[in-house]
Amino acid sequence: MSMNGQALDSALGANPLREGLAFQEAPPGQTLIIFGGSGDLAARKLIPALYNLERNALLPSSLAVVGLGRRPMDDESYRARQLEATTNFSRTGKPDPELWSAFQQGLYYVRADFSTHAGYEDLKRELAEIETRHGTGGNRIFYLATQPSLFPEIIRLLGETGLNRGPGTTRIVIEKPFGRDLATAQDLNAIANDVFDESQIYRIDHYLGKETVQNVLVLRFANVIFEPVWNRRYIDSVQITVAESVGLEGRGTYYEEAGVLRDMVQNHIMQLLALVAMEPPVDFQADSIRDEKVKVLRALRHLEPDQVSSNVMRASYGAGFVDGREVPAYRDEDGVAPDSTTETYFASRFLIDNWRWKGVPFYLRSGKRLAKRASEIAIQFNEVPHLLFGDSNPDGVPPNVLAMRIQPDEGVSITFEAKQPGLGMRVRPVRMDFGYGQSFAEESPDAYERLLLDVMLGDQTLFIRRDETEAAWRAVMPILEAWEGDSVSRLPTYEAGRWGPRQAGDLLRADGFRWRRL
Amino acid sequence: MNLTTTLTDTLPTLARLREQAARQAADEGAELNAQMLLATIVARYPDPTDWAEIKAETQPVVAAYPSRVIALVNDSAAAQSPDPVRVGLLSAQRSDGASAIRGELLTAALQGRAFEEGAAIAASWSASGIPTVVWWNGPAVTDDHLFEDMLDIADRILVDSSAMTDLAAEFTVLGDVVAGSHHARVTDALWLRLLAWRQAFAQAFDQPAARLDLEHVTSVELAVQQSPGGQAAALLLVGWMASRLGWRLDRRTTQGWRLKSDGQAVDVICDPSSITNGLIEMVRLSAPTSRYLAYMPSPEDIVVDCQSDLAPITHVAVRRPPPTRPRLRLDDLLTGGAHHHIFRQSVAIARTLATA
Structure with missing residues (x-):
């Protein structure tokens, strides 16, 4: 009876020579197979990220990349196309000719039909040849960068043709969105888990690859001064903002189906919320962290249908000016229905029912065509219980705020009170600021660089587990269901280039807060 | 200024x-x-x-x-x-x-x-x-x-x-x-330079089937630069292997050392090499029915050729990191001591071999 690699691996125990080496960021040989290899994601993100990893000598020399697509193309055309894309989209600009020349030798293009067994049998043959040529050790990563609707069929056929169990390690990367609601997410997870073990599945949300998002964990758990006050006794409210100034960027058809709730809130913002609100994990192992994130997501209070309108605000942008340029209303964008009711702005109040956060409102907002691109997590602390300096400060003093800037101008600032110079006792807020750009001379890697390297190293910490994505969907389902039952013919609008609809402020005003000015 | x-x-x-x-x-x-x-x-x-x-x-x-x-x-x-x-x-x-x-x-x-x-x-x-x-x-x-x-x-x-x-x-x-x-x-900068060799062997034995061969290794042959530096590299690399695989010094031999693992002899043989662009030219692990040969086909790479009935993969390659000097990066050096116990055990065995 033959045992496959994974079964034998667990029977024999860990490789004694491997201990201590996983942390050296030197992944073993790999073949990365990109479904949708001729598409936008590969060109804009994946290949430039791989090139930059190569530039930093972080890739194994035995790396092969196989782009799979339906368009007819040979290897040379594919390489030329990816060179052009990397020149346009890489954070480091035009590739070094010598380095690119070496890198591109590992790039291949295979024209294949993803929907037939024959296509996968062809792929198998190609892989055997490429793996021998490059000495990849038989380790394979399948990256699903196609339309999400194709994911289930690709996964099923990978299983039916035995490609889910290769000679080395086999992993699969699934891009968001993970379904368009809880039921479809569960269906996708069921298929994926039927064919692959959860340890082989990497659900990617590129937001988690951002340096500043990972810094949330470091700030909380590598410092002793924050955690003791990180709870309902000292924190008044939390605001999480992911604002974009861009519009649809040619993705009108997709966005019409998604809206900001599915596109940003269910994934990016819920992940940020989980990182801010989770309990300390017992260690930095992937499952320890994901266990704690799931607990928080499960503790999110689900809104009753009649609570949705008072806790959630949605809107779509009207015409306006962004960066001095006139932009059309959402309904006038290409690919958008003239009578669309898809939301481009979302604001809500969430509560977390656990000991740490009971009663602390989490205000979430995200939108397109807002005043500027800015993502931030702001922790607002309680006011001092008794103001000693009331005579000189009749309006009171503003509370302390810890703001973690995700992008741009990445960093952390703390606002606190200081005595204003002079003879009186006037108090004024001042800011202590840490900026990534100032403190570290090195440029941060792109999120995809970090995440691709983690997949190669087999580190699932920054990837989303099955129960996490389902818990996040459960939290937003009451909102989606309420909207579906709602017969509005037109959403409130906000002028493009502003901070969203005025009514969004009402959500906070009722609790005595206001949105932070970013 | x-x-x-x-x-x-x-x-x-x-x-x-x-x-x-x-x-x-x-x-x-x-x-x-x-x-x-x-x-x-x-x-x-x-x-x-x-x-x-x-x-x-x-x-x-x-x-x-x-x-x-x-x-x-x-x-x-x-x-x-x-x-x-x-x-x-x-x-x-x-x-x-x-x-x-x-x-x-x-x-x-x-x-x-x-x-x-x-x-x-x-x-x-x-x-x-x-x-x-x-x-x-x-x-x-x-x-x-x-x-x-x-x-x-x-x-x-x-x-x-x-x-x-x-x-x-x-x-x-x-x-x-x-x-x-x-x-x-x-x-130790040398320990960091040996990273690619350690990585190459670890990768060869990431194949679960090949791991069975590790229990039956009978010899380790190294070709190293004819200098104290080359000898130090050999000692540290063998020290690392021995610490990971539970080999202990038995005695010094004319060509190197004999180590023992559960009563089984593992002969370590150090041959001089004329290599100039590194300290180690090749390392070969042999077992009765298998051989794993690691060498540098170019200054940037280390590959391991696996000849074994058990190992389905015959060739693995690892990128050799740039030399620590002159591109010294303090953060590399500072974190290079991570997993200190492995380094400590490797040095302890290297010391035992050097003083035998």
């Missing part, structure tokens, strides 16, 4: 230099990076080395890791200089393109006894409240006075075992230090 000064006036001179830089930045409307220093780096230069060379070597380190660098230079001409100390500020380009001050460089040209007592100077110039990293530059660990003193002031000491000249004596000293007889932790 740098100034010469005397040993006693060094820190006031440095303060003046900082004020001057702040004023200049203000005049130019530029921003003086007020970033706190993260470490004091004490670098030992056993031979005369000029300011420009030290600056060129330390600037990339400071760019990544804002530090105060104290360079102690052994210079027999130092006595003739009334101002043996030079202080300056080191700047680097930030990711936004602006130039910012990232650190301070203090060099002291010392001779004879003054150089031997250099740790006292380093201690008085170290910035308070941050770790002190000693870069033991040049010939490797010896039982010398300055090394002992440096261990007392260092939180971490960076050494390079490939510069050893007396393997038995120096692995003994290194073994004592890493065993924890001092507060200082050790990072």
Whole structure:
């Protein structure tokens, strides 16, 4: 009876020579197979990220990349196309000719039909040849960068043709969105888990690859001064903002189906919320962290249908000016229905029912065509219980705020009170600021660089587990269901280039807060 | 910007230099990076080395890791200089393109006894409240006075075992230090250079089936540069394998050593090689029905050819990281001591082999 690699691996125990080496960021040989290899994601993100990893000598020399697509193309055309894309989209600009020349030798293009067994049998043959040529050790990563609707069929056929169990390690990367609601997410997870073990599945949300998002964990758990006050006794409210100034960027058809709730809130913002609100994990192992994130997501209070309108605000942008340029209303964008009711702005109040956060409102907002691109997590602390300096400060003093800037101008600032110079006792807020750009001379890697390297190293910490994505969907389902039952013919609008609809402020005003000015 | 000064006036001179830089930045409307220093780096230069060379070597380190660098230079001409100390500020380009001050460089040209007592100077110039990293530059660990003193002031000491000249004596000293007889932790540049070899073998045995071969290894053959550095590399690599696989020294042999694992002999054979672009040319692990040959087809790569009935993969390749020097990166060196117990065990076995 033959045992496959994974079964034998667990029977024999860990490789004694491997201990201590996983942390050296030197992944073993790999073949990365990109479904949708001729598409936008590969060109804009994946290949430039791989090139930059190569530039930093972080890739194994035995790396092969196989782009799979339906368009007819040979290897040379594919390489030329990816060179052009990397020149346009890489954070480091035009590739070094010598380095690119070496890198591109590992790039291949295979024209294949993803929907037939024959296509996968062809792929198998190609892989055997490429793996021998490059000495990849038989380790394979399948990256699903196609339309999400194709994911289930690709996964099923990978299983039916035995490609889910290769000679080395086999992993699969699934891009968001993970379904368009809880039921479809569960269906996708069921298929994926039927064919692959959860340890082989990497659900990617590129937001988690951002340096500043990972810094949330470091700030909380590598410092002793924050955690003791990180709870309902000292924190008044939390605001999480992911604002974009861009519009649809040619993705009108997709966005019409998604809206900001599915596109940003269910994934990016819920992940940020989980990182801010989770309990300390017992260690930095992937499952320890994901266990704690799931607990928080499960503790999110689900809104009753009649609570949705008072806790959630949605809107779509009207015409306006962004960066001095006139932009059309959402309904006038290409690919958008003239009578669309898809939301481009979302604001809500969430509560977390656990000991740490009971009663602390989490205000979430995200939108397109807002005043500027800015993502931030702001922790607002309680006011001092008794103001000693009331005579000189009749309006009171503003509370302390810890703001973690995700992008741009990445960093952390703390606002606190200081005595204003002079003879009186006037108090004024001042800011202590840490900026990534100032403190570290090195440029941060792109999120995809970090995440691709983690997949190669087999580190699932920054990837989303099955129960996490389902818990996040459960939290937003009451909102989606309420909207579906709602017969509005037109959403409130906000002028493009502003901070969203005025009514969004009402959500906070009722609790005595206001949105932070970013 | 740098100034010469005397040993006693060094820190006031440095303060003046900082004020001057702040004023200049203000005049130019530029921003003086007020970033706190993260470490004091004490670098030992056993031979005369000029300011420009030290600056060129330390600037990339400071760019990544804002530090105060104290360079102690052994210079027999130092006595003739009334101002043996030079202080300056080191700047680097930030990711936004602006130039910012990232650190301070203090060099002291010392001779004879003054150089031997250099740790006292380093201690008085170290910035308070941050770790002190000693870069033991040049010939490797010896039982010398300055090394002992440096261990007392260092939180971490960076050494390079490939510069050893007396393997038995120096692995003994290194073994004592890493065993924890001092507060200082050790990072060995040679250990970091061996990373790709360790990675290559680990990758070959990531194949579960091949792992069965590890239990039946009968010999390890190495071809290494005919120098103490090559020998040190061989000892450390064999030390690593032995520590991971539970091999213990049985006896010295004419060609190397015999180790034992559960009663089974593993012969370690060291052959001289004429390799010039590295210390190790090849390593071959043999078992009764298999052979794993690791070698460098190019300066950038190490590959392992696996000939085994058990291993389905016959060829694995690993990227060799760039040499630690001159592209020294302090963060690599600082984190290179991670998994300290593996390094400690490897050094302990290397020491046993060297002194057998």
